[in-house]
Amino acid sequence: MSRSESQTGPWDVVIIGGGPAGASAATVLARHGRRVLVLEKEKFPRYHVGESLLPFTFYPLERLGLIPRLRASAFVKKYSVQFVSPSGRASQPFYFFTRYDRETVAQTWQVWRADFDQMLLDNAREAGAEVIEGAEVRELIQEDGRIAGVRGVGPDGRSGEWRAAMTLDCSGKGAFAATRLGWRLRDPQLNKVAVWTYYRGALRDEGIDAGATTVAMIPHKGWFWYIPLQDDLVSVGVVADGRYLTRDGLRDPKAIFEREIPMNPWVAEHLAPGRQEGPHYLTSEYSFHSRHCAREGLLLAGDAFSFLDPVFSSGLMLALKSGVMAGDAIHEAMAGGDLRPERFTDYARTIREGLENMRKLVHAFYHENFSFREVIRKHPDLAGDITDCLSGDVNKDFSRLWAAIREFAPVPDELPVGLPESADATVSP
């Protein structure tokens, strides 16, 4: 039996899932000298949706040491974002360098996730983490109310048990631990459906605009994403209320997608010269939150902690940031010889604060009376706050912005969720 399949396991930390959250936590922990094992059910490189990075993803990527590799990669450079009205009129692109440092934050990337996630996982291996691909976690080992590791099936099909002082759940929006512990809560108003696919040879702008993300609106506050990728590929998806997308009983993802294309002339025109490739994917598993981030021996990071509607592309930023923070927090807890769940309160507050700020903007975005243009027209001094939040600089006081947005649309209260299980206060300070 190999070391990784040992029944007791020499591990400090076992991580469920080798996506961006798991790989970044593993890198940080291994660099701190912790013995870390990543169990990933797929064989990489594997397909994953979610290609557009936010400017403030720069900092966790810098911490992971990946900026030089990204700069040398084939990933498309992203300098801006633009919105297109349902009539097909495009706004002036917003260039990140009008507010942020050109050499760092102001340029980010559109990434083909199979390659990006492979890069992150290789980085974890290089840092000293052990990674087993094709190993599916099936069960949390629960002993006297604490989590003592996981059981699952290894790549050879044999059952295994991997014990560790800490288990970090980075299983993505399947939310392995939150589902099994009954912690998974839906976000009541964000019941959207997404259908997406890829086009080769579709229109893209020239020069600095070639890598812009476009958000193109359709009726009923639905929207298309249009994300130019390498190899002349474009990722295109439509998100809207399920009732709208499936109206008249339509269920087939391809038929749903194609019916929406003419709803925005900009999208129709841009896709016209392209050739659709591969399947049409559909998900209705939308925005959810975990009631807690930790139990004794267990911590959650990335989508496994919370998944937010992707309209502002916040997922990878939050996954990488929470992965790095979780790695540091676990290391510090171990160094202090105290693994009580309360140790992770600051971690929870920081991640939830950022997520709640994004969530407020997402809720406003879907309200019929809301538009960024109108808010900025009335409150020009708040344009910078909107830009910061949309760029992923989410841990700051946006109370003036929420007061202004309330003039147009309701702003949801923060959900009292996310703290470690035994700390019974809410996350709000």
Ligand SMILES: Cc1cc2nc3c(=O)[nH]c(=O)nc-3n(C[C@H](O)[C@H](O)[C@H](O)COP(=O)(O)OP(=O)(O)OC[C@H]3O[C@@H](n4cnc5c(N)ncnc54)[C@H](O)[C@@H]3O)c2cc1C
């Ligand atoms: C339609 C859509 C569009 C999106 N667009 C964007 C975007 O443009 N920009 C953006 O930033 N984000 C976007 N996202 C969100 C983004 O994809 C996620 O936030 C991101 O992938 C989260 O990273 P993660 O590491 O938490 O989870 P994942 O990337 O999902 O990784 C989890 C890993 O865990 C593994 N795993 C799961 N269960 C087990 C198990 N039981 N045992 C072992 N391994 C397991 C999986 O195989 C997977 O590799 C989008 C999401 C959706 C649904």
